Amino acid sequence: MDTSAFANAESWLYWIGVAKLAAAFLVAAGVVIEFGGDWLSRPYEEVVSGARELRLTQLRMDADQARAQIAEANQRAAEATAQAAKAQLELEKFRAPRDLDPTQQSAVALAVSTFAGTKFDVACAHEREPLNLLAKIEGSLLTARWEEVLWTGADIVRVGRPNAGTVISEGVSIQVEQSQQTALLPIAKALAKALSDEGVAAAAEFSNTNMPSANHAAIHIVVGTKP
Numbered sequence: 054m055d056t057s058a059f060a061n062a063e064s065w066l067y068w069i070g071v072a073k074l075a076a077a078f079l080v081a082a083g084v085v086i087e088f089g090g091d092w093l094s095r096p097y098e099e100v101v102s103g104a105r106e107l108r109l110t111q112l113r114m115d116a117d118q119a120r121a122q123i124a125e126a127n128q129r130a131a132e133a134t135a136q137a138a139k140a141q142l143e144l145e146k147f148r149a150p151r152d153l154d155p156t157q158q159s160a161v162a163l164a165v166s167t168f169a170g171t172k173f174d175v176a177c178a179h180e181r182e183p184l185n186l187l188a189k190i191e192g193s194l195l196t197a198r199w200e201e202v203l204w205t206g207a208d209i210v211r212v213g214r215p216n217a218g219t220v221i222s223e224g225v226s227i228q229v230e231q232s233q234q235t236a237l238l239p240i241a242k243a244l245a246k247a248l249s250d251e252g253v254a255a256a257a258e259f260s261n262t263n264m265p266s267a268n269h270a271a272i273h274i275v276v277g278t279k280p
Contacts, residue, residue, distance in 0.1 A: 150182045151225075151279055153189040157251040162196035164247035168240045169198035172271040176204055176218030178278045184209075186225070186253065187217070187276040194244075194274075205267040218266060222277035225255040230269045234259070241272055254280075 153161065165171075173194060177187045191201065191214065207216035227245045229237040241257035248255040260266075260273055 151186045151253050153186070153193065153248075153251060153253060158189055158193045158196070160251055161190070161193035161244075161247045164250070165194065165199070165240070165244050166197040168243065171199045171237075171240055172202050172268065173199055173274055174202050174204040174207075174215070174218070174266055174268050174271050175274045175276070176207075176220045176266070177209060177276045178221065179209060179219050180278060183276045183278055187274070190225075190248065190253075190274060190276065202268055202271055204273075220275055220277060222275060223280045224277050225253060226275045226277075227255055227257045228260040228273040228275055229257070231259050233270060237270075237272055244272070 175187055175191065177183050195201065201215055203215040204218035207218050209217040209219055211217060225245075225248060227241040227248075229241050238257065245255040245257040266273055
């Protein structure tokens, strides 16, 4: 064999061997680095994993808190809506005119029917709403067979009924003279209760000393404007 060819083959075998050793070293180094890297990275991975878990836990807590706040806000909104609706009903009730429907008029009449023959006169604020209410109260008393008499000094002229006095006052009062306390105050209280039970607030009281009516033996029905 040619000496140069042998030397060339021997040289290639040497470098191939070197390359194989280098490759084996790299493989071994790779394995060492891989396992070593796993060992070295494990504490950091635990830190990162713990941080991620903590972050997820915090996010869940934040989400639960947000849901609770939304539920609370919805509850407050519902309560506010209910309060607004209640206030609206109260406002409508406040604005609505006082009234007695036929059933209520009959209930008032029945409640005071045992006092048939009681004399009464009436006075009213000269406005539509109190005049209409007065007519309903009068209807109940006439049904109960009370006896209506003319208000002394009456200046509200009415057709079909005795004229009424004029007052500047609020609410409904059933008034009696102090001299008639024993005879008429219990009747006045019964009528005031009957009206109040049917939704028309009324109070029994003694007559004002300046009352123009001279019907001392009569109950005075005084209907002022709506409070």
